[in-house]
Amino acid sequence: MTAATLKDVLQPAIAGHYAVAGLVVLGWEDAEAYVAAAEDAQLPLILQAGPGCRKHTPVSILGRMFRHLADRAKVPVVCHIDHALHYDECAEAVDHGFTSLMIDGSALPLKDNIALTQKVVALAHRHGLSVEGEVGAVGYEGRGGSTMTSPEEAQLFERETGIDALAISVGNVHLQTSHAAVIDRELLQRIEAVTTVPLVLHGGSGILPDGRRRLAQETRVKKFNIGTELRQEFGRSLRAHLDAHPAEFDRIKILSGTIEPMRMLAAKIIRDLGP
Numbered sequence: 001m002t003a004a005t006l007k008d009v010l011q012p013a014i015a016g017h018y019a020v021a022g023l024v025v026l027g028w029e030d031a032e033a034y035v036a037a038a039e040d041a042q043l044p045l046i047l048q049a050g051p052g053c054r055k056h057t058p059v060s061i062l063g064r065m066f067r068h069l070a071d072r073a074k075v076p077v078v079c080h081i082d083h084a085l086h087y088d089e090c091a092e093a094v095d096h097g098f099t100s101l102m103i104d105g106s107a108l109p110l111k112d113n114i115a116l117t118q119k120v121v122a123l124a125h126r127h128g129l130s131v132e133g134e135v136g137a138v139g140y141e142g143r144g145g146s147t148m149t150s151p152e153e154a155q156l157f158e159r160e161t162g163i164d165a166l167a168i169s170v171g172n173v174h175l176q177t178s179h180a181a182v183i184d185r186e187l188l189q190r191i192e193a194v195t196t197v198p199l200v201l202h203g204g205s206g207i208l209p210d211g212r213r214r215l216a217q218e219t220r221v222k223k224f225n226i227g228t229e230l231r232q233e234f235g236r237s238l239r240a241h242l243d244a245h246p247a248e249f250d251r252i253k254i255l256s257g258t259i260e261p262m263r264m265l266a267a268k269i270i271r272d273l274g275p
């Protein structure tokens with residue numbers, strides 16, 4: 001199957017009242033485990049390369065890696081850049097095979113966020129790719145920085161930019177290590193009433209699986225970004241593997257102990273959000 005765009009996987013999710021997992025990739029082992037999990041679940045998947053991943057591994061390699069996996073997968077796989085802050089990062093991602101871009105202008109004044117996002121949408125749509133924008137700001141656990149999304153700004157932003165998906169801030173917080181988020185359903189409803197595109201919640205790990213499932217079924221939140229709870233599973237399984245094999249020193253053998261647990265958890269996450 002060839003690589004998909006956000007539009008390809010999120011529009012059917014609106015019609016089918018479910019959501020698609022955007023899973024945070026840090027390397028080959030987790031990326032491969034996530035795709036295997038999506039195949040187990042027979043559901044689409046969004047592979048995401050965020051700023052930490054791109055700092056660790058060049059975008060040219062990540063693009064090839066994602067496309068390699070997407071082209072061989074039996075389910076649609078979106079090759080997505082998460083939290084690009086500048087136009088040039090998006091252009092580089094397009095050159096290296098990514099099929100979807102998140103441009104994060106949420107720290108800018110609305111007018112500048114719109115102008116930057118418009119430029120990225122023009123680039124992406126010229127290449128048949130999709131764009132996720134953000135309005136309001138999703139902060140970080142322990143660091144704050146959240147600004148709830150204003151429905152009026154969301155409406156204007158969607159109309160002016162032509163984005164394919166919109167990340168919003170309604171109580172979701174990045175990097176939460178427990179399910180501590182309290183989602184403002186009333187605000188979410190007001191945003192839904194004045195927008196039409198699929199909505200995205202970053203900080204998905206902070207929301208209880210049951211809560212994510214209900215939001216997927218009952219609202220237009222069609223993409224959940226999930227990283228922290230998978231990274232926690234990686235840390236747990238790596239430690240368990242090392243404890244069980246104290247003499248092991250080979251990188252591939254050590255990491256092999258993490259792949260099956262990551263695949264199991266990813267499959268559960270994907271299925272819980274699915275139809």
Ligand SMILES: [Zn+2]
Pocket residue numbers: 083138174202203225
């Ligand atoms: Zn995010």
